[in-house]
Amino acid sequence: MNQHSNDPEDNGQAELAIESPAGALGWGGEIGGVLLLVLSIIFMVGGWQLGLGVPTRLGTGAFPFATGAVLAVLALAIVIAERKGDGLAETPDWIGLLAISASLAVFAIVVDRLGLVPGVFATVVVASLPDRNLSLRGKALLGIIVALGCWGVFIELLNLPIKPFLEF
Amino acid sequence: MDILANFSQGLLVVLQPENLMYCFIGVFLGTFIGVLPGIGSMAAIAMILPITFYLDPTPALVMIAGVFYGAEYGGSTASILLNVPGTPAASITAIEGHQLAKKGRAGVALFSTATASFGGGIIGMVVIALLSPFLAKLALSFAPADYFAVILLGLIAASAVSNGGALKGIAMVITGLMLGTIGIDLTTGVTRFTMGVPELRDGIHIVIVAMGLFGVGEVIASIRATRSGTATQTVDYSDFYPSKKEWKSLFAPILRGGAIGSFIGALPGTGQTIAAALAYAVEKRVSPQRKDFGTGVVPGVAVPEAANNSATQTAFIPTLTLGVPGSPPMAIVIGALMIYGITPGPRLLTEQPDMFWGLVASFLVGNIMLLILNVPLIGIWVRLLNIPYKYMYPTIIVLICMGVYSLNNNVFDIWLTLVIGVVGYVMRLFRFEPAPLLLGFVLGPLMEEHLRRTMLLSRGDPMVFVTRPISATLLAITALIIVFALYSTARTHRRALAARLGSSRKEQPNEL
Numbered sequence: 001m002n003q004h005s006n007d008p009e010d011n012g013q014a015e016l017a018i019e020s021p022a023g024a025l026g027w028g029g030e031i032g033g034v035l036l037l038v039l040s041i042i043f044m045v046g047g048w049q050l051g052l053g054v055p056t057r058l059g060t061g062a063f064p065f066a067t068g069a070v071l072a073v074l075a076l077a078i079v080i081a082e083r084k085g086d087g088l089a090e091t092p093d094w095i096g097l098l099a100i101s102a103s104l105a106v107f108a109i110v111v112d113r114l115g116l117v118p119g120v121f122a123t124v125v126v127a128s129l130p131d132r133n134l135s136l137r138g139k140a141l142l143g144i145i146v147a148l149g150c151w152g153v154f155i156e157l158l159n160l161p162i163k164p165f166l167e168f
Numbered sequence: 169m170d171i172l173a174n175f176s177q178g179l180l181v182v183l184q185p186e187n188l189m190y191c192f193i194g195v196f197l198g199t200f201i202g203v204l205p206g207i208g209s210m211a212a213i214a215m216i217l218p219i220t221f222y223l224d225p226t227p228a229l230v231m232i233a234g235v236f237y238g239a240e241y242g243g244s245t246a247s248i249l250l251n252v253p254g255t256p257a258a259s260i261t262a263i264e265g266h267q268l269a270k271k272g273r274a275g276v277a278l279f280s281t282a283t284a285s286f287g288g289g290i291i292g293m294v295v296i297a298l299l300s301p302f303l304a305k306l307a308l309s310f311a312p313a314d315y316f317a318v319i320l321l322g323l324i325a326a327s328a329v330s331n332g333g334a335l336k337g338i339a340m341v342i343t344g345l346m347l348g349t350i351g352i353d354l355t356t357g358v359t360r361f362t363m364g365v366p367e368l369r370d371g372i373h374i375v376i377v378a379m380g381l382f383g384v385g386e387v388i389a390s391i392r393a394t395r396s397g398t399a400t401q402t403v404d405y406s407d408f409y410p411s412k413k414e415w416k417s418l419f420a421p422i423l424r425g426g427a428i429g430s431f432i433g434a435l436p437g438t439g440q441t442i443a444a445a446l447a448y449a450v451e452k453r454v455s456p457q458r459k460d461f462g463t464g465v466v467p468g469v470a471v472p473e474a475a476n477n478s479a480t481q482t483a484f485i486p487t488l489t490l491g492v493p494g495s496p497p498m499a500i501v502i503g504a505l506m507i508y509g510i511t512p513g514p515r516l517l518t519e520q521p522d523m524f525w526g527l528v529a530s531f532l533v534g535n536i537m538l539l540i541l542n543v544p545l546i547g548i549w550v551r552l553l554n555i556p557y558k559y560m561y562p563t564i565i566v567l568i569c570m571g572v573y574s575l576n577n578n579v580f581d582i583w584l585t586l587v588i589g590v591v592g593y594v595m596r597l598f599r600f601e602p603a604p605l606l607l608g609f610v611l612g613p614l615m616e617e618h619l620r621r622t623m624l625l626s627r628g629d630p631m632v633f634v635t636r637p638i639s640a641t642l643l644a645i646t647a648l649i650i651v652f653a654l655y656s657t658a659r660t661h662r663r664a665l666a667a668r669l670g671s672s673r674k675e676q677p678n679e680l
Binding site for chain 2: 032036040041043046050051054055056057058059060061063064067068069070072074075077078081088089090092093096097099100101103104105107108109114120123124125127128130131133142143146151154158160161162165
């Protein structure tokens with residue numbers, strides 16, 4: 001009985017998976033499995049080099065080695081189980097990923113060299129770059145408002161030891 | 169009597185103006201962030217965390233808790249009005265809630281949500297007050313081996329039921345445990361896996377991991393929606409209060425949902441999503457209106473919401489009495505307490521009674537505040553949903569940067585957040601959930617310490633784990649969960665595969 005009532009749902013999900021291009025290719029999980037396998041080997045080797053100790057006094061490397069070993073087994077199982085995997089969870093948004101990554105990078109670079117206000121301004125502008133609904137002027141205006149807001153809240157109100165502008 | 173005395177003492181703590189203010193800021197900011205589509209309670213807590221470091225532990229904990237249940241609450245507002253669940257648990261509320269909204273009865277749905285959340289929250293609070301002292305007393309007899317077992321149980325229970333399947337969930341927990349070893353080993357003083365980077369000597373800060381995995385990851389995942397434009401819904405205030413019949417149909421579901429939610433929430437590792445889903449499934453069978461479920465009925469909104477909110481509260485039980493998080497956001501709470509030098513565990517109740525009972529009492533105060541914020545002032549949140557997300561997300565990114573940067577005034581932390589954020593986003597794409605990773609990351613050092621102590625006490629004999637009754641029972645439950653989860657993962661995997669093959673075969677003739 002139960003199986004029958006579940007079937008339509010299962011079909012629906014499977015059809016959705018086929019509609020997405022990545023789902024048709026069926027890649028996804030096994031790449032994650034391989035990456036985890038690499039990570040587990042790094043921790044096993046690293047744990048070994050740090051020293052496993054003896055059972056009574058576990059060494060610095062014992063826990064990383066043990067967790068690495070368990071992960072290696074799981075990663076292998078994932079690679080095998082995911083050969084016919086269900087593809088990606090969603091179509092990747094590379095532009096969004098790029099813009100957000102770039103905005104964080106810009107924050108890191110600018111805040112250290114020019115100060116908080118220019119840093120926040122640049123971060124907002126870069127983060128909103130992929131948004132076509134917002135004009136360039138709108139982006140700049142949003143940047144100015146958020147930058148001044150941060151100055152007020154974080155420096156004046158919370159007294160964080162950050163300079164609003166650096167002399168250069 | 170004892171409990172009542174403790175509770176009123178807690179009430180005195182929380183009614184101090186300072187605590188009252190942070191409780192309000194907590195639920196307000198929590199609702200604010202939770203209402204934003206796609207940004208869940210994990211990201212909300214991560215963003216608030218750096219601010220709490222400037223406070224005393226008690227107001228900080230009250231505020232973090234407020235953000236947590238406020239965000240869970242705000243998530244359902246977004247899910248009813250936009251059908252974009254602000255939090256995973258809210259997706260259950262969205263089933264009936266959005267149907268009601270489509271019928272033009274969004275107001276009733278929102279009102280039922282508010283009432284049910286309040287009811288569920290109060291039930292959860294009563295359960296905490298009754299159960300915690302008892303559990304803490306029990307936990308005092310725990311040996312390191314038992315702690316190791318209970319941590320393992322929590323980690324497995326939380327990860328085995330994750331969306332991507334048991335295998336991936338457990339793999340993420342282990343990855344978290346490994347990342348937790350980065351930095352100086354507290355027992356031996358040896359540096360591990362820092363690759364010579366001095367900033368990594370103290371390990372990766374939990375704020376950086378949480379902000380990267382949830383803040384950055386969720387913003388990236390949610391901005392696509394803004395480019396396609398968001399739907400807006402208006403709330404008709406003339407139809408805000410439910411009819412007399414609907415009022416009456418609210419009470420039993422709230423009690424049932426609250427009871428199920430309290431129970432599920434108190435189990436280590438299980439979260440609000442499971443609580444809401446289970447309560448909805450039960451209600452679908454026992455409700456007098458069960459035939460109309462799926463078309464937008466008031467009990468269908470109330471049940472998951474009551475379960476969600478009571479589970480949100482009772483998740484604090486294992487978190488504070490055992491030091492094992494009741495749900496992934498609780499891992500952040502544990503991380504925050506550790507930063508204050510407070511180790512959550514059975515002694516917390518006796519050593520920090522003001523903090524514990526203050527927190528419990530704050531649930532009452534916070535839930536009343538939520539009721540006020542969401543019934544008379546619901547218009548604010550509806551208007552907030554109408555603010556285009558294009559103004560919101562660059563601001564959120566700046567807040568994430570500021571939060572991380574304020575930890576050490578070091579841009580290295582920003583770069584690390586960037587790396588973790590990108591990894592977290594790619595993980596999501598491959599259906600690896602980030603929440604178990606964070607759990608493992610927080611509990612890793614604790615687990616290693618208990619493992620070392622156990623082995624030292626037993627003179628290197630690992631059999632102690634199965635000869636002590638408490639740890640043996642806990643490990644047996646853990647093993648059962650693993651077997652069951654692997655079995656059901658394999659089954660759904662096979663069935664999905666078979667269904668896909670079947671449907672593609674069926675599709676072929678159509679294409680020809």
